[in-house]
Amino acid sequence: MRDIRNIAVIAHVDHGKTTLVDELLKQSGTFTAHQEVEDRVMDSNDIEKERGITILSKNTAIDYEGVRINIIDTPGHADFGGEVERVLKMVDCVLLLVDAQEGVMPQTKFVVKKALQLGHRPIVVINKIDKPGGDPDRVVDEVFDLFDQMGASEEQLEFPVVYAAARDGYAKLDLAEPNENLIPLFTTILNEVPKPKGSDENGLQLQVFTLDYDNFIGKIGIARIFNGTISMGETVTLVKADGEKIKGRVTKLIGFKGVDRFDIKTAGTGDIVAVAGFETIDVGDSLCDPANPMPLDPMHIEEPTLSVTFAVNDSPLAGTEGKYVTSNKIDERLNAEMNTNIAMNYEQIGEGKFKVNGRGELQICILAENMRREGFEFSIGRPEVIVREIDGVKMEPFEHLVIDTPDEFSGAIIEKLGKRKANMTNMVPMGSGYTRLEFEIPARGLIGIRTEFLTETKGEGVMNHSFLEFRPHSGTVESRKYGALVSMENGEAVGYSIFNLQDRGIMYIKPQDKVYNGMVVGQHAKGNDLDINPIKAKQQSNVRSSGADEAIKLVPPRVMSLENALEWIEEDELVEVTPISVRVRKRDLDPNVRKRTAKKVKFAD
Incomplete structure (x- = not known):
C-alpha cells in the first residue's frame, strides 16, 4: 500500500487557502521548470478568478519525499457550507488557516465545529504573519478558546501550530526562525496527518x-x-x-x-x-464489492434556507439580447446545475416558472451570473427565506452575523440592524480604530442589507454571516425605505428628460438606454413609487432666443449589478437578466393594474 496523506484546507473566506495550495504545488516540484502557472491555479471558474473567491471545492495531489499528499481546497463562504461539510468526511486531517490580523471569523467557527465533530485534529496555520496589524500570538489564543468552546478533546487541544505567509511562500514553526520556504509545513503534514485507515485486502x-x-x-x-x-x-x-x-x-x-x-x-x-x-x-x-456490499453512512447535507423564482422573461424587450429564452432551455440548464450542485434544488411551479432553493443570495447570484454568461435570458423574483413548520410553530432560519466596522459607525449599524430584528450578542474593540459586533438575526433581515451597510460604513466595514438554527418566526422586518421611479413610456431615454428628473432621486439609466412602460429607471427620494417619462425630448419653438441653450449636466447613473438588483427589489418587482443588461421592472407593467393591487393590499391591511 502506498504512503498517502489526505488533507483539506479550511478557513474563512479570504484567509489565503487557495494561495497556500498554489505554493504547496509549486514548492513540491509538481510543476516542471518550464511550465507556466497562473496565480490561484485552483480557482478554475471565471467568476472565481474575478471575485477572488473559491466556489467549488477542488482536489489536487502532490508527491513529496515519496508520499502522495491529496489536498482538497474548500470554499470559505457560508453559502457554500454544503461543499465543505462533505469534504471533511473524505480526509484524515485539516489545515485550519486563520488570518494573523482578523483572527477567528464566523466561517472559521462553522468549519471547525464540523471538523472537531468528525474527530479530526487540525493543524493550525496562522497565515499572513507579514501583515503590519498581525498578532499571531493573540490569534493562537483565540483558536484555542474556540476549540475549547466547541468541546474539543484533550488531544485536539494539543494542536500543532505553523506560522506562514502563503503569498511569499514561507512557513516556520517559531516566529524567530528566518523566512525560507514551506518545508516546515510539509514536515508537519507528514508527521501529524494520520495515514488512511483500512486496507487493500478488504472488500471495496x-x-x-x-x-x-x-x-x-x-x-x-x-x-x-x-x-x-x-x-x-x-x-x-x-x-x-x-x-x-x-x-x-x-x-x-x-x-x-x-x-x-x-x-x-x-x-x-x-x-x-x-x-x-x-x-x-x-x-x-x-x-x-458486489459479493458483499457494505455501504458507508450516507451524508447529511445542510438544507437550503433561501428560495428564488426563475421565470421566462416576458418584458417588451424579451428575446432581443439573449440566445436561450424558452422555459425548456431554462429547465435544462437548471437540471444540469442540480446534477453537480447538491446544496441546491428546484421545482417547476407554473408555466415557465421555476422555484430554486439554495443556501444564500451569493450562491443563487452565481448561478444566475453563470447562466447570463452562457447566453440565457430570464427574470428573477425577490429572494424569500424558506419557513418550516415544526410541531405546529412557524420557524425561520436565523444567522450568526459578525461585523467589523470603524468605531464611529458602530452606533448607526446597531440602530439599522435593530430595525431588522437583530439581537446583539457581543461587542469587542479590535484596536486600530475598529470594533467587532456580533448579532443573531433572522435570515430575512439580511436580504438587501449589504449595499446599505457599505454605504453606511463608507465601504470600510466587513460583514460575514453563517447559518445558526431555525427559530420561531419573529414578525415583520423593515424593508426598503425608498420608492421606485417607474417609466410610463416605451422608447429610448433622452438626456434632456433625465436632467429634469435628476432631482427626483437616483437614476439607473443614461441617455439612449432602452426603456419600457413599467421598467424601474431609478430610486425615488421619497417612500412612494412615481411614474415618470424619461423619453420626453425638448420641443422646438418658433421663438429663437439670442442666448444659447443652457448646457445640461447629468449625474452619472448608478449601475445595478445582479446582486445589487436582487437586494434592492421588493415583492412587486422582478430583475430582468440578459447577457448584456440587468434591468429592474415591476411585476405588473400596467400602471392601472398596479394601482388596483396596491388598493387591495391597503384594504386588506
Missing part, C-alpha cells in the same frame, strides 16, 4: 463527495476509497442513500496530480479518484 468501500459532468462520459463521481481497490472495467455495486443497489461497470477511472487529470488502471485504499459509468451516481453514494 468508496464514497462520493463531489460531482462533475462531462458531455462525453456523463456524470463523474469524485470519491475517496476507504477500503479495497478499484480497477478500470471492474463490475461494482452502487448503493444509493435510500439503500437501492445498482450493478454497473467502471468505464473510466481518473487520477489527479497537480492541475492534471489522467486515466489510471487501478487505485487503492486512501486514494482520491474520479469514477465514471454510473448515470445515477450522487453525493454520499457508495461503490461496494
